[in-house]
Amino acid sequence: MSAYRSVFAPGTFAGQVVIVTGGGSGIGRCTAHELAALGAHVVLIGRKLEKLHTVATEIAADGGRATFHSCDIRKEDDVADVVQAIVVAHGRIDGLVNNAGGQYIAKAEAIKGKGWEAVVASNLTGGFYMARECFTQAMKERGGAIVNIVADMWGSMPGMAHSGAARAGMMNLTETLALEWARHGVRVNAxxxxxxxxxxxxxxxxxxxxxxxxxxxxxxxxRFGTEAETSAAIVFLLSAASSFITGSVVRVDGGRPNARGGWGDFTARADTQQRDAVKPFDGFHRYRAPKVVQGERAE
Known part of the structure; x- marks a missing residue:
């Protein structure tokens, strides 16, 4: 098995402790691998211990360091307890990747209150709990960096009104926390x-x-973007290279929100998609394309 091919210098996060919520799969898993490859001790948080254990085992096999905690970020007291446990174990928290979340496809009129509350809690409230506890228990005295994962919600998210509203809320929360916490040396981006x-x-x-x-x-x-392209943006915002960036959002979307109906077809041709400036970057050595993209049926 080859190593993670990060564009960042080895040792960029040496000595740092970084939390990744939703670290058991997808973008969270990829980001955890890249951070660990760059020297961070990664703390994985999620609801399913089996998935977290698998990712932690992968990271250890690749020569990195990772521990994990089961936590439902929607539960305020549980979040406070798990952050306290991390501070006790490591003495610091340098970074937080608020990646956990989720949604389901439904028209607005079909979304019930329970479903709405569950999606908002996963994508907004839980992220607030994590950010607040990392700040009050660790970053307020030491500084740190927080990256909130939102979505391509610009304009609208038809079929996902609950998620669109929550992600838009997280964007405003990002801007607000960036202002309130700047005096403590804490940067907050998305x-x-x-x-x-x-x-x-x-x-x-x-x-x-x-x-x-x-x-x-x-x-x-x-084309679709890759997990590694998303992870690279997250890692940049956690790194010292972004030390004068706070309250901002980095879009990793291939220009999708810029494409409006009636403006013509501006899509890159297959041959131009492979030019160096825009061809896919996939530094994650353990990545496997989702079955649905390959035309297969997910189990």
Whole structure:
């Protein structure tokens, strides 16, 4: 097995402790691998211990360091307890990647209160709890960097009103926390992934497969993004290279929000998609494309 091919210098995060929520799969798993490859001690948080254990084992096999905790970030007291446990174990928290979240496809009129509350809690409230506890228990005295993962919600998110509202809320929260916490040496930014070929795609129902596969054609760069391209943006915002960046969002979406109906077809051709400036970057050596993208049915 080869090593993670990060564009960042080895040892960039040496001695640092970075939390990655939702670290058991997809973008969270990829980011955890890259941070560990760059010297961080990564703390994985999620609800399913088996998935977290698998990722931690992968990282250890690749020569990195990772520990994990089971936690439902929607539960305020549980978040406070797990952050306290991390501070006790490591004495510091240098970075937080607020990646945990999720949603389901439904028209607005079909979304019930319970479903709405669950999605908002996963994508907004839980992220707030994590950020607040990392700040009050560790970063307020030492400083740190927080990266909130949002989404391509610019304009609207038809079929996912609950997620769109929560992600937009997280963007405002990012800007607000960046202002309030700047005096403590804490930076807060966001990364907004667009259509990324991540394992999360296989969690949607089989009937959504055709729609999911067709989305790449709506992206000006003409393809899906990779987990590694998203991770690179996250890692940059955690690194010292972004020390004068706070309250900002980095879109990793191939220009998708810029493509408006009626403006013509600006999609890159297959030959131009392989030019050096825009061809896919996949530094994650353990990456496997989601089955739905390959035209297969997810189990």
């Amino acid at each position: 990364v907004a992934p667009g259509y990324i070929a991540s394992s999360g795609m296989d969690h949607y129902p089989p009937e959504a497969g055709e729609q999911l596969r067709s989305m790449a054609a709506t992206v000006p760069l003409g």
